[in-house]
Each structure stands twice: as structure tokens, then as C-alpha cells.
Amino acid sequence: MKKPNLSQTLQLFLWFGVSALVPLKSLGHHSHANYLQGEWLFLEGTVREIHWMNPHSWIYLDVVDSAGQSKAWAIEGASITTLRRDGWTQESIEVGDVLTMRCHPLKDGSRGCLLGYITLDDGSEKEFD
Amino acid sequence: MRLLNITKLMSLALGLVLPGVAYAQGWIKYVNEEDQFIVNFPSEPELLEVDYITESGAVIPSRIYGVANENSRYAITVVDYTVAEQAHVARCRRLEAETDSVSPNQCGGRGHLTDIRGSIAFEAWNIRRRKSGEITYDAYGHVDGVPGHQIQILHPDESRSFIGLYMHQRRLYVLEGTVPGDYPPPGLFQQSLGMLDEMGRRVRYQSDAEGNYSRIQTSYEYVGEEDPVTGEPVSDSSTGNDGRIRNPGERTGTWIPEASARVFELRTYTTEDGKLPNLLALFRDHATRLFEKHGMTHVGYWVPQDSPESENTLIYVVSHDSREAAQESWGAFRADPEWQRVAEESQADGRIVANIASVFIESTDFSPGQ
Numbered sequence: 001m002k003k004p005n006l007s008q009t010l011q012l013f014l015w016f017g018v019s020a021l022v023p024l025k026s027l028g029h030h031s032h033a034n035y036l037q038g039e040w041l042f043l044e045g046t047v048r049e050i051h052w053m054n055p056h057s058w059i060y061l062d063v064v065d066s067a068g069q070s071k072a073w074a075i076e077g078a079s080i081t082t083l084r085r086d087g088w089t090q091e092s093i094e095v096g097d098v099l100t101m102r103c104h105p106l107k108d109g110s111r112g113c114l115l116g117y118i119t120l121d122d123g124s125e126k127e128f129d
Numbered sequence: 130m131r132l133l134n135i136t137k138l139m140s141l142a143l144g145l146v147l148p149g150v151a152y153a154q155g156w157i158k159y160v161n162e163e164d165q166f167i168v169n170f171p172s173e174p175e176l177l178e179v180d181y182i183t184e185s186g187a188v189i190p191s192r193i194y195g196v197a198n199e200n201s202r203y204a205i206t207v208v209d210y211t212v213a214e215q216a217h218v219a220r221c222r223r224l225e226a227e228t229d230s231v232s233p234n235q236c237g238g239r240g241h242l243t244d245i246r247g248s249i250a251f252e253a254w255n256i257r258r259r260k261s262g263e264i265t266y267d268a269y270g271h272v273d274g275v276p277g278h279q280i281q282i283l284h285p286d287e288s289r290s291f292i293g294l295y296m297h298q299r300r301l302y303v304l305e306g307t308v309p310g311d312y313p314p315p316g317l318f319q320q321s322l323g324m325l326d327e328m329g330r331r332v333r334y335q336s337d338a339e340g341n342y343s344r345i346q347t348s349y350e351y352v353g354e355e356d357p358v359t360g361e362p363v364s365d366s367s368t369g370n371d372g373r374i375r376n377p378g379e380r381t382g383t384w385i386p387e388a389s390a391r392v393f394e395l396r397t398y399t400t401e402d403g404k405l406p407n408l409l410a411l412f413r414d415h416a417t418r419l420f421e422k423h424g425m426t427h428v429g430y431w432v433p434q435d436s437p438e439s440e441n442t443l444i445y446v447v448s449h450d451s452r453e454a455a456q457e458s459w460g461a462f463r464a465d466p467e468w469q470r471v472a473e474e475s476q477a478d479g480r481i482v483a484n485i486a487s488v489f490i491e492s493t494d495f496s497p498g499q
Contacts, residue, residue: 074313
């Protein structure tokens with residue numbers, strides 16, 4: 001993952017891709033009904049905390065909004081067991097990294113998002129769900 | 130939720146003030162075998178035991194496991210409906226002692242079952258009528274296939290509450306996480322619940338469109354200590370709080386949803402010679418209707434095709450909400466004046482039934498109907 005620089009951390013990349021692309025894996029631990037699974041939200045931000053856990057891992061991401069304010073987001077991923085199986089390790093993402101990702105936003109407009117994909121250094125996307 | 134004072138819970142001096150820059154560092158996996166759940170908490174929770182008044186007015190115990198600090202609070206309330214029937218009986222006895230006339234609507238039926246089936250809806254109503262803020266989400270949800278409900282609230286101070294309600298094995302689980310407006314929403318807590326079976330093993334279900342449930346395995350059903358790096362079990366087995374050894378992936382038992390936790394009764398009637406038509410008429414004209422009146426559910430009625438049973442045998446299956454309910458239903462049926470009258474009339478020319486056999490049965494885990 002990219003290490004942060006000031007210009008990156010102050011940038012917000014927030015686009016909605018409505019009814020797009022390939023659906024996420026659907027057999028999760030819990031219902032994902034409270035997420036807009038037909039929409040994609042593109043986020044870039046700095047990792048504040050990362051919790052490698054079962055049944056879900058979570059990334060707390062500081063994202064700068066259009067008003068220049070940094071806001072903390074809760075990004076939900078798969079279980080640590082699944083992530084390991086998919087090739088992720090705890091060294092893959094660390095606090096302070098800048099991440100670009102594609103995720104499903106919460107229906108209620110709060111700052112939560114269901115992964116989705118994380119963009120790697122080579123520009124490719126890797127599933128985090 | 131009545132009688133529960135969350136403010137009191139949150140005012141407990143927990144000494145767990147988190148640093149201002151850390152939202153959730155150091156979360157732990159909390160396993161409670163007594164109340165059969167597993168959940169992620171920011172630290173070891175405190176316990177508060179509180180009485181809970183059900184929708185029918187019965188008082189049952191609840192236990193709140195909570196972690197609070199000046200900014201955030203996380204609590205899971207376990208409302209123990211396993212004692213709902215006893216609580217309902219106690220309530221009715223109290224009412225009978227206190228008042229001259231108790232309405233049949235208060236104590237005449239099996240109110241505890243209504244309480245259990247309606248527990249999620251009732252608690253969701255309690256949450257809505259707090260009017261503590263704008264409800265931003267209010268819909269069905271499930272964890273591990275256990276059906277429930279999710280409510281999310283935006284409070285006037287911009288703080289947010291994420292709530293989940295689920296019923297499993299007659300325990301209502303209410304998770305509520307509340308964080309300040311500048312925190313990430315508390316999905317980490319809300320979405321971390323898992324249920325355990327009576328052996329302390331994690332459970333997961335799949336269901337079909339008809340609501341039939343079957344237990345399935347999950348990759349994260351291990352409840353013991355995990356390797357913090359890999360998330361895998363640290364050994365091939367784990368020791369629970371009670372010292373028992375459990376193996377990862379072990380699973381037993383089946384879950385029967387509360388709404389269909391019924392028993393079936395197979396009854397075989399053998400008539401006196403030539404009296405089968407009389408018995409069939411008695412059932413057709415009276416008994417089946419009276420079964421319904423007294424809470425039994427018809428499954429089916431059959432006569433054998435081959436002789437000699439085809440000439441003297443009636444077989445039928447009814448279902449009951451429980452064995453206790455069956456006993457109540459049969460007692461009420463036999464005492465019903467209409468039944469006593471028609472049964473006596475049917476024997477005006479002599480006894481028509483020579484023998485009755487009753488067997489209580491339950492569905493197997495591979496049965497398509499539960």
C-alpha cells in the first residue's frame with residue numbers, strides 16, 4: 001500500500017457508481033441489507049485503525065470531504081480467516097497507509113461502507129470481502 | 130424496553146476512557162456460554178441484571194453486558210424468555226389474587242408464546258418510542274441465519290446508535306452501540322454477534338423460502354483462542370469457561386425457530402365392529418372443530434386402505450405448541466360441554482371406540498417440515 005503524503009491525505013475521491021459492476025460475495029456472516037449493494041462508493045483515505053478480526057475485519061479510514069474536513073469511516077471487510085485465504089496478511093495494510101477502495105455505502109447515509117475492493121500499488125483491485 | 134435503565138448502566142464507573150484518537154483499539158472476542166453468545170467488545174464488559182416486563186406484563190430476567198466510557202457505549206442485553214411460561218403463570222396467579230375478575234384475554238391462553246414470538250417486534254417498538262432521535266434505518270436483518278431486526282438512530286447531538294435484535298433458543302439479544310458523531314459508526318459491534326448452542330459451539334443456519342431451518346458449518350465457528358495473525362485456532366481444540374474441550378468444527382443439534390417449536394401427536398383409534406362410520410361422523414361434525422377451538426392444529430386424518438384395518442381404524446396427526454400445550458388443549462377439549470354432549474350421544478347404541486393410542490413425535494433434522 002502507498003505511504004501517505006499530505007496531498008493524498010487531503011484529497012477526497014468520492015464517486016458513486018450506481019448499479020454497476022460485479023456483485024460481492026453474498027454468503028456472509030450477517031445480512032448486508034443495510035448497505036446499498038447496488039451502488040459503489042469510491043473512497044481514498046488514510047488508515048486510522050485496522051482490526052483483523054472474526055467474524056469481520058474493519059478498517060477505520062480518515063477521509064477528507066469536499067469541505068476539507070477529515071471524517072472517520074468504518075469500512076467492513078471479511079473475516080481474518082477469509083482474508084488470509086485470499087492472500088491478505090497483517091503486513092498488507094498498516095496504520096498510516098493511504099488506501100483507495102471501492103465499497104457499498106450504508107443506506108442511512110452514515111460513514112460506513114462494505115468492501116469491496118482495495119486498489120493495489122500496481123493499480124489492480126483485490127477483493128477484501 | 131421497560132425497567133431497563135441504560136443510563137444507569139452507562140454511568141457505571143468502568144474506568145475505560147479511551148484515548149481521544151482511538152475509536153476501537155484492542156477489541157476482544159467475548160464468549161458467554163451461559164447466555165450462549167459471542168460478540169466483540171472494546172474490553173471486558175460489566176454485568177447488570179435487570180427485570181424485564183414482556184408485552185403481556187410478565188416479569189422475566191435480563192442481563193446487560195456493557196462497556197461504556199465518556200464517549201461511547203456498547204451493550205448487549207439478553208432477555209431470558211426461557212422462563213416466560215413460568216413468569217406468565219406467576220403473573221396470572223398474582224392477578225387472580227389481586228382482582229375479582231381476570232379477563233380470559235389476560236390469562237386464558239398461552240400468552241408466553243405470544244410474548245416469545247413477538248419479542249423482537251415488541252422491543253423494536255420500545256426502541257422507536259424512545260424518540261431519542263431520527264431513525265435512519267429500520268428493517269430486517271440476520272446473523273448466522275438467525276432472523277432479526279436492525280435499527281439505526283441519528284441523535285440530535287450527531288451521535289449514532291446501531292442496534293440489532295435477534296431471538297435464538299428463547300433468548301432475545303439486543304445489541305446497541307452508540308458513538309459520537311465524529312466517530313465511525315459502530316457497525317463493528319453491531320455486526321459481530323454470534324450464537325452458541327447448549328454445548329458452547331457456534332451455530333449458523335440456512336433456511337428455505339418456507340422458513341425451514343437447517344444448521345450449517347461456518348469457517349469462523351471456533352469460539353476458543355485464535356491466533357491474532359491468522360485468525361485460526363491456536364490448537365486443535367479449545368477449553369471453554371467450564372473446562373470442557375471443544376473441537377473446531379464440531380456441531381450438533383438442530384434449531385427449531387421459536388415460532389414453530391411445536392410437537393406432533395400421532396393418534397390411532399380402533400373402533401368396535403362396524404362403528405368406524407360413526408367415529409368418522411363424530412370427527413367430521415364435531416371433534417375437528419373443537420380441536421381447533423382448543424388450540425390444536427390439524428395436520429391430517431387418514432384411514433388404512435387394506436383390510437382389516439380399513440374397517441376399524443382412524444389415524445390422525447395434530448400439532449401443539451408444546452407438550453404442556455397439548456395437555457392443556459386435551460383437558461379443555463374433554464371438559465367442553467359440547468364434546469361431552471356429542472360424545473355421550475354417539476354412544477347411545479353402545480361404545481364406538483375400542484382403543485386409542487397416542488404417540489408424541491418431533492421432526493427429524495432431515496424432515497422437510499418442522
